[in-house]
Amino acid sequence: MPNINRNFIIKFSIFLTIILQSINCQADNNKLILADSLFNAKSYKEAYNLYTDILQNDEAYSPAMLLKMAYITEGMGNYEDASLYLSKYYDHNPSPKVISKIKSLTDQPDLKGYTVSDSAQFFKILTDYQQPITGTLALLLVVSLIFIFVKKKTHQPKYLIPSAILILLVFMSNNFLVAPQSGIIKESPTIIMGQPTAAGKFIEKVNPGHRVIIKSSEDMWYKIDWEGQDAYVKKNAVSKL
Numbered sequence: 001m002p003n004i005n006r007n008f009i010i011k012f013s014i015f016l017t018i019i020l021q022s023i024n025c026q027a028d029n030n031k032l033i034l035a036d037s038l039f040n041a042k043s044y045k046e047a048y049n050l051y052t053d054i055l056q057n058d059e060a061y062s063p064a065m066l067l068k069m070a071y072i073t074e075g076m077g078n079y080e081d082a083s084l085y086l087s088k089y090y091d092h093n094p095s096p097k098v099i100s101k102i103k104s105l106t107d108q109p110d111l112k113g114y115t116v117s118d119s120a121q122f123f124k125i126l127t128d129y130q131q132p133i134t135g136t137l138a139l140l141l142v143v144s145l146i147f148i149f150v151k152k153k154t155h156q157p158k159y160l161i162p163s164a165i166l167i168l169l170v171f172m173s174n175n176f177l178v179a180p181q182s183g184i185i186k187e188s189p190t191i192i193m194g195q196p197t198a199a200g201k202f203i204e205k206v207n208p209g210h211r212v213i214i215k216s217s218e219d220m221w222y223k224i225d226w227e228g229q230d231a232y233v234k235k236n237a238v239s240k241l
Helices: 002-040 044-056 063-075 079-090 096-106 118-128 130-151 157-176
Strands: 181-185 190-193 202-206 211-218 221-226 229-234 238-240
Touching (some): 002 044, 002 063, 044 063, 063 079, 079 096, 118 130, 130 157, 211 229, 211 238
Antiparallel strands (some): 181 211, 181 238, 211 221, 221 229
């Protein structure tokens, strides 16, 4: 009887996880398919509204979707949003062609913040799949705890070690596997300061298009990483990616 209960709980947990993921994916896919069909029919405004809904409300997107959003907004003359979507696309496809396009949209010959190291790219992949990774580890943890309970081996350390490791991995995945918040400068010109005050040290005056890592928020300022040093810009000068 304990084996039957254990097998049932494990199978039910896996089944429930798959069903919930399938429902969410199906909803997102239906919206994306409809939006793509509108885009192909050149109903760009309607397609853009659906793409925006998927991006903002479902917090989902694909690289191809971002390119289409950039195409639509460029056609509308909204170069700021077009640069924003291309910059977000650059996270998945760090191509020199993308940088060249953003340069042409922003009329900037020298853009900063677009160099992506191999380690940063690998971490970005992990953060993109943070929820599935955490969910898988949590499911394995549940299975491990059920195994311990059914086998009644709680007093033998060798049976507790896998569960302890999984607890640690779940905690780390849920709390530390988070991509740093990045943004793109949108105001022309934008003043970069050394302190979060207009009376602080002046660092540089820049135009739109530069990518920055947002470290924290302080009142009306973002604390950013600028060429390896801490700096500050006003929030209204930056669009989060």
